[in-house]
Amino acid sequence: METLTLINGNNQPMTKYLPLLVIFAKEINDAALAHIRENTGLDFVLDRVAYVVQPTESKQIAALFLTCNFKTRYYDNANFKNQIHLKFDHHIGFDVDSICFDCVKRNHLHTGGLEPGDYLAC
DSSP: OOEEEEEOTTSOEEEEEOOEEEEOOSOOOHHHHHHHHHHHOOOOEEETTEEEEOOSSHHHHHHHHHHSOEEEEEEOSSSSSSEEEEEEOOSSOSSOSOEEHHHHHHTTOOOTTOOTTOEEOO
């Protein structure tokens, strides 16, 4: 597997394997998975709550980002070791899937006909 040598915050080189890619989605249809596989060579599989794959070449990651729009977060800590977490870009935040009417108003967003008790989501 390909490795990358990066410089850390202490100006020391560190070598890492390519990160595990994790797509958080309730369901990805077979056509979308086939499209990703055709363009990247990555064969994502469902692992409990997310679709995961371990790339072997950095060009697979670049091709994935040119195939789909994702929101991304990189983690390398006690909980997630060397992983890129991905969510499809639905014009919402990474950590939220919807926000309540009061939050929409508080953030000066157009309510688009929302009423108290409604939620804004894509």
